[in-house]
Amino acid sequence: MDKTLNDYFSNLSYLDVQSFKNISIIGVKTVTSNDKIADLLPLKKGLDLGLVTISECEDGPSVNRVSVKNNAVTPLIILDGEELMGAKQNRIANNTYIIPAKTMMDIEVSCTEEGRWSSSFSDFKYSDHFASSSVRRAKSEEIYKSLNRDGTRSPNQSRVWSEINDEIYSLDVKSDTSALRDMYTINKNRFEEYKSHFPIQENQTGSIIFINGKLVGVELFHDSNLYKNYHDKIVESYIPNAIKSGGETLAKVDYDVLLKDFIDNILDSNPESFDIHGLNDEYRIDDENITGSITLLNDDIISSSLFRKVES
Template structure:
């Protein structure tokens, strides 16, 4: 049986992050270092895109919908991992997942999300599809900081998310009638694809550390097969952040290693998850992050630097629904 989550935000010893850093790749000032597992994974789960093709469904919570929540139905015999920041397209407005959620086989639940398309509130489909990317790293960083000690609080990150979407659209000179995060990816699809060719996934890779200047992001999964499926979506989010910062001095390899050390040494709290497992939140002098643990195994991890540059833009107060 999955372990029971502790009480709200219990402090606890740091989990063991079973990853080792490989040789980085640099292209046009972007640096990506692969992570490899140091132990065999235990938990079994499918990724969102695979599950959607087999009958997994995400819909509005009802005819009227609710901006900070979506309904999930998993008819499969597999648990399904929904990754923190994955974008869902369709229904009444596009959303991103506020946290990683492990949805049990044969279960239904309601998951916390944030809107990334504030100018639309009308149905274009009954259910959601995958938007094909994870939110850009700066948005996820700001969302993680805004959620703080209450990661399941509905709507708590909405202001920060909208600010980050607007900032990226304006920085990349993207016109979007509905202020849609996905329009930034659509407008720069060719540039993203050209950059992506330099950063393939390696056999056995389970994660990556992304660096652009002094701003770093780490993402990891327990299963290399799941990471390989998710990598194109994560990579697009990384590269969207880099488009207006190309050809600058690359992140030094020793800085990337130091960042990984900061993640492993950060103070950790555990609390209830939205689905199976235990939600992890960690914070250090220069790092903030989140993860998901199941029966003592870290199955998902995301971490971000917190520097003056990374913290540009305010964290707005939670906002009400915009229609």
């Protein structure tokens, strides 16, 4: 493994365990937790301030591409799995992108609203949700296949829709357009109850998530200032999986053993570097145990989302 990645994952420190029903979350502090990098403009803030606009591509709408214009004087960060709503249909980012200041570029996306292809309003707005962990895991596996097949980040859209429909069905959601966002809005009160048990902790830079006693995901960021923009949405993205998995009580587990096993899996993996539009570099892991991506900027790890594969 690259020395930067090895040093990063070998020097994590852990906060208190928080638990509710069948979910447990261990907060993480990275060695860079107090080192703020150059300003990165979060997508929500950029859209709210009118510094960022996102629309269908100028050369014609495409299910798997949208156009981003960053008018800010700082780079814009769009996280893998962040959802946009509006335009022809809702979409999620297929990767993490760091877009230079004063730049317009297309990014690759997946559709999260199978039953609509008509404009609700011309530009995209911020959805306030991430794709669920199950959708992001499936998308990660498909993007890895796509990159190795033809160098594109074009996941199997049918699989993305299938994962969304499975969760909509599992949570008994009625959605005319099979929209991922409807799952969140219809279950808002139910999800808020879960989220209330997982407040962000001091200097927290990430989370490690367990469902029914199994470690299912690792979400890490460069520093606490960056992470705090996403904590609630990351926690929320695992709730559908927890509900779908069943179980109302916590499994008795040895967290130290599970953590060591997963981190060892990461350290033993062979991350592959792929070219990506924007300022950032990207590593991807996809082996028998783990799938996910790691985003770097100037050799600093900015974010990583790594998922335990279902079959493992």
